[in-house]
Amino acid sequence: MKETPLSNCEREFVLLALREKKRLDGRQTYDYRKVKIAFGTEYGCCVVELGKTRVLAQVSCELVSPKPGRPSEGVLFFNLELSPMASPGFEPGRQSEMAIEMNRLLERCLRSSRCVDTESLCVISGEKVWHVRTDIHALNHDGNIMDAAVIAANAALAHFRRPDVTVQGEEVTLYSVKDRDPVPLTIHHMPLTTTFSFFHEGSRLLVDPTRLEERVMEGRLLVAMNKHRELCALQASGGIRLLQDQVLRCSQVSSVKVLELTEIIQRALQNDVQARKEGRCCGFAESLPVQRVTVACAHEATVNNEEALRRANEVVKFAEEPADVEQPVCHRGPHTAQVGDGLVNSWLVVDDEPKSEEEALDGGDLEGVKVENEEVEELSDDSVIILETHNRVPRVVQLSDGSEEDEVMILSGKDLMNVSNKGCTKKANNSDDVMEVMVTKTKKPRKRNK
Amino acid sequence: MANVVVLMPGEALQLPNNEALLTPGKELVLGPGLRRDDGGTVVATKAGVLRRREPNVYWIDSHQKRYVPVRGEMVIGIVTAKSIDLFKVDIGCSEHANLSYLAFEGATKRNRPNLQVGDLVFTRLLVANKDMEPEVVCVDSAGRANGLGQLSGDGFLIHTSLEFCRRLLTPGCPLIASLSAVCPCEITVGLNGRVWLRAQALRPAAVAAALLERSNCIETEQMNSQLHNLTDCLANF
Numbered sequence: 001m002k003e004t005p006l007s008n009c010e011r012e013f014v015l016l017a018l019r020e021k022k023r024l025d026g027r028q029t030y031d032y033r034k035v036k037i038a039f040g041t042e043y044g045c046c047v048v049e050l051g052k053t054r055v056l057a058q059v060s061c062e063l064v065s066p067k068p069g070r071p072s073e074g075v076l077f078f079n080l081e082l083s084p085m086a087s088p089g090f091e092p093g094r095q096s097e098m099a100i101e102m103n104r105l106l107e108r109c110l111r112s113s114r115c116v117d118t119e120s121l122c123v124i125s126g127e128k129v130w131h132v133r134t135d136i137h138a139l140n141h142d143g144n145i146m147d148a149a150v151i152a153a154n155a156a157l158a159h160f161r162r163p164d165v166t167v168q169g170e171e172v173t174l175y176s177v178k179d180r181d182p183v184p185l186t187i188h189h190m191p192l193t194t195t196f197s198f199f200h201e202g203s204r205l206l207v208d209p210t211r212l213e214e215r216v217m218e219g220r221l222l223v224a225m226n227k228h229r230e231l232c233a234l235q236a237s238g239g240i241r242l243l244q245d246q247v248l249r250c251s252q253v254s255s256v257k258v259l260e261l262t263e264i265i266q267r268a269l270q271n272d273v274q275a276r277k278e279g280r281c282c283g284f285a286e287s288l289p290v291q292r293v294t295v296a297c298a299h300e301a302t303v304n305n306e307e308a309l310r311r312a313n314e315v316v317k318f319a320e321e322p323a324d325v326e327q328p329v330c331h332r333g334p335h336t337a338q339v340g341d342g343l344v345n346s347w348l349v350v351d352d353e354p355k356s357e358e359e360a361l362d363g364g365d366l367e368g369v370k371v372e373n374e375e376v377e378e379l380s381d382d383s384v385i386i387l388e389t390h391n392r393v394p395r396v397v398q399l400s401d402g403s404e405e406d407e408v409m410i411l412s413g414k415d416l417m418n419v420s421n422k423g424c425t426k427k428a429n430n431s432d433d434v435m436e437v438m439v440t441k442t443k444k445p446r447k448r449n450k
Numbered sequence: 451m452a453n454v455v456v457l458m459p460g461e462a463l464q465l466p467n468n469e470a471l472l473t474p475g476k477e478l479v480l481g482p483g484l485r486r487d488d489g490g491t492v493v494a495t496k497a498g499v500l501r502r503r504e505p506n507v508y509w510i511d512s513h514q515k516r517y518v519p520v521r522g523e524m525v526i527g528i529v530t531a532k533s534i535d536l537f538k539v540d541i542g543c544s545e546h547a548n549l550s551y552l553a554f555e556g557a558t559k560r561n562r563p564n565l566q567v568g569d570l571v572f573t574r575l576l577v578a579n580k581d582m583e584p585e586v587v588c589v590d591s592a593g594r595a596n597g598l599g600q601l602s603g604d605g606f607l608i609h610t611s612l613e614f615c616r617r618l619l620t621p622g623c624p625l626i627a628s629l630s631a632v633c634p635c636e637i638t639v640g641l642n643g644r645v646w647l648r649a650q651a652l653r654p655a656a657v658a659a660a661l662l663e664r665s666n667c668i669e670t671e672q673m674n675s676q677l678h679n680l681t682d683c684l685a686n687f
Contacts, residue, residue: 006568007528008568009602
């Protein structure tokens with residue numbers, strides 16, 4: 001599908017604003033849009049939002065034979081996909097020129113700069129190495145996908161954990177995720193990019209252009225740097241002529257920006273580690289913003305709770321009235337008295353549950369019914385007519401549902417001895433099995449080599 | 451305050467008093483998003499809020515950004531190509547619309563309209579069905595422009611959702627009122643999700659554009675606070 005053409009008045013408006021050094025979203029010339037980094041529950045999955053531009057990166061790994069020229073180095077592979085989901089101008093199928101250019105840039109920036117230590121990815125020299133693959137998908141295109149993609153790739157690589165491997169002589173053990181904690185990759189530095197867009201024949205520049213600014217710009221300069229002020233890549237496209245001091249100034253601006261961005265990435269990684277340690281929910285579900293599209297300027301809408309009230313009235317009709325009788329006070333001892341006799345415990349789990357719940361409802365002063373109504377109102381944010389309320393379970397917590405708690409066993413001294421022995425043998429068996437598997441695997445190639 | 455009904459596609463419309471039965475003089479008028487299926491029941495085809503206008507007009511307000519052309523609607527188009535006797539205009543749907551040179555006020559074979567590629571035109575849909583290319587005109591049936599025609603090049607164009615544009619066009623829209631208090635400007639709303647605006651200076655135009663873009667999803671009451679936030683963040687503009 002073709003993208004909406006750029007109208008003359010949009011172009012003129014942006015250029016006019018630029019002449020007075022103003023941007024349409026109120027940013028300054030060197031300001032980045034708001035960067036948001038979120039990690040998924042899986043290791044190596046990262047979503048980066050740069051304003052409205054969204055990019056998803058996923059890192060995965062597998063064992064392969066190394067490249068013939070480099071027998072003791074792992075393989076890094078990067079792939080950036082521009083799908084039509086991001087923008088109607090992107091066509092599915094063959095990669096467009098822009099996509100090819102971006103992929104090349106990614107490789108130059110991340111692979112050639114040796115930010116990930118490939119020697120540590122080697123398992124058996126000449127036979128098995130780790131192939132680490134980073135897939136980056138553009139989810140929404142609002143300008144400057146390149147910067148967002150590089151941030152996402154770096155964050156995902158830093159977040160990723162690969163399975164642990166140990167080599168003892170001839171035997172190689174690959175531990176699954178359950179047996180041993182997976183191991184992070186060795187990352188030397190984080191090369192990040194800054195995009196500069198040029199207007200008015202190179203006299204005006206903007207950092208981090210939005211989609212509209214990208215369509216109007218005359219040329220682009222991309223500077224890839226890490227926080228130690230080491231230049232990793234430099235790319236100018238669009239056919240503008242830049243002066244030497246312009247490029248130097250851009251690289252200086254870039255060093256400041258890269259420092260800030262690295263700080264943001266580190267903070268996001270730390271937050272994620274913290275959240276995982278504390279056992280809090282982590283993942284996209286927590287970090288996705290709740291976007292509600294409320295149609296039309298509606299006033300507060302009332303909820304149709306006639307049905308609920310009707311049922312409540314029915315329930316109330318058949319409910320027992322709370323005892324109005326004066327409770328006898330009996331003295332048990334000095335300073336101790338008892339009022340009433342106490343009720344039957346209604347928290348026993350009975351087979352026919354609805355009945356017990358209704359009894360609980362009847363017992364209180366319409367408290368149960370009020371709870372239902374409250375729930376109904378809470379859910380009706382979007383003004384939905386609730387037709388069925390009787391199926392809803394009031395907030396009764398059932399403790400004995402056999403969830404995480406296993407059966408409790410009390411161990412004696414003898415049992416402890418047995419258990420520990422069993423444990424040891426079990427472990428040995430496991431490792432034996434694993435080692436057996438690995439040994440057979442490695443034997444075959446050796447035979448072939450001979 | 452009436453109850454608000456939300457329908458999902460496929461749900462049948464439940465009307466009180468059996469109004470769904472067709473009796474002469476008591477016909478139902480179904481607007482966008484509702485359809486009568488083979489069995490005779492009225493079924494929703496879009497997800498959204500059911501609206502009603504007395505006595506018997508029903509339609510569904512839904513959220514959509516892609517425009518589907520409908521005859522008689524006024525839309526803002528961008529000229530993409532010029533050929534011998536017509537302009538190709540992009541109105542946001544799958545096909546570019548045709549705009550004849552003669553469909554302007556006072557246009558003759560000798561007197562051609564002065565439109566360039568990339569200019570904006572405010573047009574009305576003459577032909578719009580799924581089998582043909584849509585056709586637009588800049589003149590009404592009497593031959594008068596009536597507000598249609600080229601939009602000047604010193605304004606700004608923003609892209610929003612369709613229901614936001616319809617909201618702007620309701621008579622007495624509070625959004626427009628609060629906007630005019632802050633940054634008075636001239637606004638043209640196209641039903642294809644495009645709004646053109648022009649103000650006397652750069653700043654009110656930019657503020658108005660930013661405000662309109664962000665007002666898509668907020669209620670009327672929150673609009674005033676949004677205004678304050680916006681004018682603060684665009685203070686350095």
